[in-house]
Amino acid sequence: MSTYELYAVVMAGGSGTRFWPASRRNLPKQFLPISGSKAMIRDTVDRLKGLVPMERILVVTGAVHAPLVAKHLRKLPPENVLCEPVGRNTTPCVAWAAVEIARRAPHSVQVVLPSDHVIRPAAGFRKTLAAAAEEAADSGALLTLGVQPSFASTGYGYIERGELLHTRPGAQICGVTRFVEKPDRERAEQFLHSGRFLWNAGIFVWSTPSILAALREHAASTLSGIEEIVRAGDNATLTRVWPGLPAVAIDVAVMEKARSVRVVPIEFEWSDVGSWTALPDVHPADAHAHVVAGGAELVAQDSSHCIAYGPKGEIIALLGVRDLVVVHSGKVTLVIPRERAQDVRWLVAELERRDPRHI
C-alpha cells in the first residue's frame, strides 16, 4: 500500500439553462437543491467526507460563481477555489488543478469529479474511489469510472471495457478498449446488449505525476499555459493566458490518447440529472408518481406523473393534469410537458430577446 495524500478536484464550471427557471446564468444547477435539500455541489463535497479532508478539496468554477461556492462550502479554504475567467471545457480545468496540487503535494493522487451528479450510496462510492486511488498510485495509470448502463442512452459517451486486470476491495480494475462518442439509437442498443460498454461519467482518478506527464504529452500548450499562470500567480496573467487555451474535454484531449488508461465499472445509483425529467431518477415519487423538489409542497388531486419544483414555503397546486413539469422560481412560472422538458431552451432563447433579466 502506497503512501500519498488524496486530493479531490470538484469541477463546478457548468452554466446550463436546462433547469431554467430554477437555474440561471448566475445560478447554475450545481448551486441548486435539485437532488435533495442542499445544493448539489454541497452534496458532492459531503459525499467525500472521511475520504478527502476539506483542505485537500479544490473547486474549479467560473469567476462569477465564486461567491456561490463560498456560500455553499463555508469550510472550504478560499485558496482552494480556482476561478476560471471563462469556461474552456475540462482540459484547462484539470490542468490547472493538477499544477496547483503538484505545487502543494507533488506525489499526491487526485479524484476529479463533476459537482452536479448524484451518486448513491456515498459509502460504497468512497470505497471505490479509495481502491481506484490505490490503483492509480501503484500503477501510474489514468483511471476513469464507468457506469453500468441501465438503458440504451444516446445522451452519454461510452467506454468499451477491456479485460479484467485485477480486483481490489471495492473496485474491479479493467483495461479500456476504446472511448466512444454519444452513439445513435441502434449503436446504443448494441452497446447495452454487448455487456462490454459503460457510460463515461466524467469521474477520474490519477496520480499527480501521471496526469501531468499525460498532459505534457497530449496537451502540451495547455499545460505550459497553466504553468505560466500558476508561476505568475496574478490575475493579469490568468486573464491574458486563459482565454487562449483550447476548449477541449479531457476525455478527448488526454484519455482517448493516453497509453495507460483503466476503467473501474461502478454499479451505484448514478445520474447526471441532465434535465427536469431526470428528477424522478433521484427523488422518490409519491403514490401518484409525482416528484417534488426544491423545498416546495405539492398539493395535487386527480393528477399524476408530474414533476414539481419550487422554493421552501411555496405551494405547487395541481388538479386534473398529468406528465407536466411545473416550476416556480425567481419570478418565473414554467409549465411544460415532461416529454418536452429539454425544449425549455426555446423559451430561454425567446426571453433572451425580450427580457434577459429572467435568464
Next chain:
Amino acid sequence: MSTYELYAVVMAGGSGTRFWPASRRNLPKQFLPISGSKAMIRDTVDRLKGLVPMERILVVTGAVHAPLVAKHLRKLPPENVLCEPVGRNTTPCVAWAAVEIARRAPHSVQVVLPSDHVIRPAAGFRKTLAAAAEEAADSGALLTLGVQPSFASTGYGYIERGELLHTRPGAQICGVTRFVEKPDRERAEQFLHSGRFLWNAGIFVWSTPSILAALREHAASTLSGIEEIVRAGDNATLTRVWPGLPAVAIDVAVMEKARSVRVVPIEFEWSDVGSWTALPDVHPADAHAHVVAGGAELVAQDSSHCIAYGPKGEIIALLGVRDLVVVHSGKVTLVIPRERAQDVRWLVAELERRDPRHI
C-alpha cells in the same frame, strides 16, 4: 324631470375562493385586478364617474376588508364604508345602505350594484343608470337591470320580461312577469330562444322611500334591526343585532314579492367574472388565444388557449400546453385545465386541512 340626489351602493361583501390562489379569504376578487390593471372595485367606482360623486358612494363590505376598500378607493370618505361584522347576503346590506342614505338624503335615488362585475362601455351604462334613476324617481318602482343572454347559461337567475312600458333615452322600461332561479340546461335553452328572458345581474335602481317601504312590507324584521343599528350608531349594537338578521338575497326577500317592479334590458358587454375561465370574456386574447392578466408577462411557444395570471414583474412561461389555467400568486402556483377551473375549490378544501395559511 325630478330633482333628487343620486347615490350609489357598491356591494363588496363577496369572499369566494373561485379565483384562488389570487383571491384569498383576506383578499377577495373585488380587490384584485382580475379584469384590468386596477382592482375590480376601483373599476366599478370609476365606471360611475360623472354620474355619482364620490361623497355619495357607499361601500358595504366585510369588516376585515375595510382596509382594502380604503387602499383601492383613497378618495372615498371613511364614513361611506359600512362594515358588516359577518356576511348576511344582500338584504341586510341593501337595508343598511337604504337607512343610512335616508338619514343623509331622504328623497334620493339609489343605484345598487356589485363591486366585482365588468360592464362596458361605461358611458352607455351610466346613461342607462341615469334613465333608470329618472324612472325610479318618477314611478316609485323598484328597477332591476337585466342582461340580454348570449348563451343558455345555467349559472344565472333569470327575469321574464313583461310588456314594454315606455322608452327613455338610454333605457327601455319593461314590466316583470317573474323572477326564475337558476334553470337546468333544457329550460335555459327555452329561455334563450323565447327572447323574453334576461339574466338577473343584481344591479338595482330605486328611490330611497320606495326601497324602505318595500323592506318594511317584505323584510320588516331586517329593516327594524338595521334601524336599531343606525339609531344607536355604535359597534356594540351592530355586532349584537347584525348576526341575527336573516341571510337572504334581496331578489328573494323583496324583488320577487314587491308590487311595482320593472326591468331595464341592457345589451352591454357584461360579465360577473365568475371563475378563471371567465377571463377570456373580459380580456382580449393574443394570436394563440392565450389570455394573460394580473400584470404578469406571458412567454409561450407551441401553446394555445391558456389563461395565465400573475403579478406585475413576473413571467408565465408555457411550452407545448393548451387549455390550461396557470396562476402564480402569493407563494402558490396553480395548474388546472380550463374545463375544471371551478374544481379549484377541491384544492382549497385540501389546503384548508393541511396548511390554511395559503387560503
